[in-house]
Amino acid sequence: MTKKTSTITFRIDENYEKGLRKEAEEKRISLNTLANQIFGDHVELEQFMQKFGMVEMSKGAFKEILDSLDEKNIINLAKSIGTKEPRDFILFKWKKLTPDSVSEFIKIYFEHCGYGMCDMQRDESNNAVSIHHSFGKKGSIFLKAFLEAIVQSTLEKEADVTITENSVSLMFSN
Known part of the structure; x- marks a missing residue:
């Protein structure tokens, strides 16, 4: 089953772009794939963790x-x-x-x-x-x-x- 996708355009801080491109290169994935992973983590987990009051620890x-x-x-x-x-x-x-x-x-x-x-x-x-x-x-x-x-x-x-x-x-x- 192919997931539906949509195209969006937005601006980000130049330093964030550089950091994201570097991470994508290190992981050997496209910037698009990395962005989808980041957005997916936010939608699927981060927002629930924040709402639930989770605390991270080293x-x-x-x-x-x-x-x-x-x-x-x-x-x-x-x-x-x-x-x-x-x-x-x-x-x-x-x-x-x-x-x-x-x-x-x-x-x-x-x-x-x-x-x-x-x-x-x-x-x-x-x-x-x-x-x-x-x-x-x-x-x-x-x-x-x-x-x-x-x-x-x-x-x-x-x-x-x-x-x-x-x-x-x-x-x-x-």
Whole structure:
């Protein structure tokens, strides 16, 4: 299916143009493709994040917080965050709680917030998510509890989660 496009003309600051052209060149994509990605991110995510009151944090700051907590507190924090915020955000953006909206939230959340590289696979019966991160064992413990809480609080399902030092794999049924 081909997406409909439209042509628009507008002016931008010369310095922004230079920066955008440089980024497009580095990514080896056209300026048009980069602009579509930027506009798409704004329409699909940024405006919802702003309206919802999301705050960004550096990876270093997040790791410091995790390093200052013991395992029990990490799990409690992750469960608390994973139970409240995702459910509200999913309902705010997609208006319904489905395996697809939960999977899409997880993908967007990880890509936007920088918790790690996210790979997702879906078929007719299961959703599988793999995340590679750089937060160490405590990061894996946090992300495991966080993802389990998301699936439980939104879909009322249990997730099968496996962790290593710097990765988390999650599977839940449709």
